[in-house]
Amino acid sequence: MPAFALPFWFPRLRPPALPGRVLAGLGWLTTPLSPDDYLGLVDPLLSARHPAGVVTAVRPETADASTLVIRPGRGWAGYRSGQYxxxxxxxxxxxxxxTYSLTSVPDAPGGDVTITIKADPRGKVSPYLVHRAPPGTVLRLGPAQGEFVLPDPPPARMLFVTAGSGITPVMGMLRTLAGRSGPAPDVVLLHSxxxxxACLFRAELAGLAARVPWLRLHLRYTRTAGRLTVGDIGALCPDRRAREIWACGPAGLLDVVREHLAWRNVAQERLHVESFRPAAPPAPAVGESGxxxxxxxSGVAAESPASVSxxxxxxxAGVPMPYGCRRGICFGCxxxxVDGRVRDLRxxxxxxxxxxxxxxxxxxATGPLVLDV
Structure with a gap:
């Protein structure tokens, strides 16, 4: 049980709207804290500085994956389909x-959002969220991020190539397309x-493909059919040159997609990638010393060269650092x-x-800094 859990009936309530000028006017009474700090102590969903949400339902997807339905509080700023x-x-x-991909439709009635999580048996957070977080659990929510998104309006022809949990951001895009009025784009989905x-959303994907004429679905089960190859992409989507492509999954899948594009001379600007593996870092600038x-x-301090993550x-330095990249789980680190600035090695x-x-x-590192770990 988390340290703070709301009663099961509470998620059905909506946090009240509080005018900013009212809070600003109370600031002189609460110094050095802000009125928002006190609101967050009374109810985390009322905080705008530290946005939070409450779990209203947990839906199992597979034996090791679940979808969490979350009702955001006052500080939530929204998102675009495909973001995390x-x-x-x-x-x-x-x-x-x-960090987890959002699988819901932005601005849906009721305002709830969903994230779909696959539990890492060696992890700490994902098994808890998948198997042990009950309705009423309060979670902190950072700002939605990422450029792997559904354009508005979407292109006329789209190809999605995904594997494993790489389907999660694409599922949000497909649900958004299914809820749009007017003609939808022509979409091909190749999922492994x-x-x-172990296939996330298998029944929903099959049902959607049977219901709408604009989606062509190809599911591949690698234990029996092997991994997707360059030739498979061409065979399953003959008109791929005319399509804008979104690819999300482990490094091996993305290498196949890039190889296919190079082989078929497809313009790279048509490709959108969400990678589980960071790109090789550029050389540090001259004179940069970390x-x-x-x-x-942890109470540990260490010198960090400019080119070292x-x-x-x-x-x-012996610090127990969180990570996920080596297991195909992006943003686990x-x-x-707390203080200072950092340099993006990419x-x-x-x-x-x-x-x-x-x-x-x-x-x-780019100068002295402090991390909360």
Missing amino acids: VPVGAELDGAWHWR APRPD GRVRFGR LLETGES LVPL TGGVHGEPGELIQTCVNG
């Missing part, structure tokens, strides 16, 4: 953050799963930044604000 959301769960008195009983990283809760630095861009969730596998 950082989720904080309180376990053993500490907040643990992971180990076995039928910085000293302090791991606040914060994840590697922490592990080398998120930790809050792009070279410098960023960081207090409280920002830092993906430690693809960010390095």
